[in-house]
Amino acid sequence: MADRIVSWHANPSKPKFTPPPGAVDAHCHVFGPMAQFPFSAKAKYLPEDAGPDMLFALRDHLGFEKNVIVQASCHGTDNSATLHAIAAAQGKARGVAVVDPAISEDDLAALHLGGIRGIRFNFLKRLVDDAPKDRFLEVASRLPKGWHVVIYFEADILEELRPFMDAIPVPIVVDHMGRPDVTQGPDGPDMKAFRRFLDSRDDIWFKPTCPDRLDAIKEGGKGDPWDNFAAAVAPLVADYPTRCIWGTDWPHPNMQDEIPDDGHLVDMIPRIAPTAELQQALLVDNPNRLYWAD
Numbered sequence: 001m002a003d004r005i006v007s008w009h010a011n012p013s014k015p016k017f018t019p020p021p022g023a024v025d026a027h028c029h030v031f032g033p034m035a036q037f038p039f040s041a042k043a044k045y046l047p048e049d050a051g052p053d054m055l056f057a058l059r060d061h062l063g064f065e066k067n068v069i070v071q072a073s074c075h076g077t078d079n080s081a082t083l084h085a086i087a088a089a090q091g092k093a094r095g096v097a098v099v100d101p102a103i104s105e106d107d108l109a110a111l112h113l114g115g116i117r118g119i120r121f122n123f124l125k126r127l128v129d130d131a132p133k134d135r136f137l138e139v140a141s142r143l144p145k146g147w148h149v150v151i152y153f154e155a156d157i158l159e160e161l162r163p164f165m166d167a168i169p170v171p172i173v174v175d176h177m178g179r180p181d182v183t184q185g186p187d188g189p190d191m192k193a194f195r196r197f198l199d200s201r202d203d204i205w206f207k208p209t210c211p212d213r214l215d216a217i218k219e220g221g222k223g224d225p226w227d228n229f230a231a232a233v234a235p236l237v238a239d240y241p242t243r244c245i246w247g248t249d250w251p252h253p254n255m256q257d258e259i260p261d262d263g264h265l266v267d268m269i270p271r272i273a274p275t276a277e278l279q280q281a282l283l284v285d286n287p288n289r290l291y292w293a294d
């Protein structure tokens with residue numbers, strides 16, 4: 001078996017910033033444990049186990065209260081590991097699933113009972129083999145009441161995806177802002193195109209997350225403390241304060257060459273959301289509206 005990767009920090013620092021009561025880490029994953037929850041045969045990476053006990057220990061260490069667990073691509077459309085982690089959180093976690101678009105109404109209902117409140121469409125070619133838009137639109141038209149769609153794409157295909165995304169009949173949450181080039185600054189072409197998308201509908205949300213990915217040294221960025229990211233993203237949070245949610249992205253899939261310190265990621269929050277009101281919206285009010293409405 002290929003070497004399994006470790007993409008998370010063994011001993012993350014304690015953040016200086018203290019999240020407000022009820023704060024939600026609204027973008028994180030679990031990997032396995034593989035013995036109980038094998039990875040997909042189509043997985044593009046093979047991680048070491050990073051299960052619920054580790055996730056909840058990090059939650060408590062960072063000062064968060066709840067998690068939204070997003071199905072990682074290494075588990076394909078088998079959401080068992082995600083559902084198991086949600087159940088283990090005893091009400092302190094909800095989730096986002098990846099499904100076969102042919103999924104039945106009964107199976108969608110079962111996912112809802114298991115704490116799922118959305119499905120994820122991943123367009124990153126390095127993570128998934130195919131992304132059938134027509135089939136995605138069909139399943140998006142018959143989701144349980146109150147669900148949304150999470151979409152992960154890179155900035156260079158935003159315009160190409162617009163007709164597809166404009167046709168999605170439920171709220172959309174964009175992972176990591178669609179990966180803009182943060183070295184362009186807050187008014188660069190990537191952020192301008194993303195703002196045009198946000199302005200096209202009032203039910204498009206985003207995650208101002210992953211400075212470690214978007215401002216990585218290997219991507220031409222500055223690396224920790226991710227100054228380009230802070231400068232480019234703070235104006236976006238300020239302009240759309242009720243439509244953003246935040247997450248660590250632990251266990252940081254594929255970041256084994258530039259593993260972020262989760263305490264440093266949390267200390268980015270006051271740099272992109274500098275007031276208590278913005279922090280309350282980003283970390284508590286907004287994620288609870290999306291994931292704990294019922």
Ligand SMILES: O=C(O)/C=C(\CC(=O)C(=O)O)C(=O)O
Pocket residue numbers: 029071072073074122127152175213249252253254
């Ligand atoms: O974890 C993220 O949000 C980003 C990922 C991994 C991912 O999305 C997945 O494996 O499902 C990435 O850019 O490799």
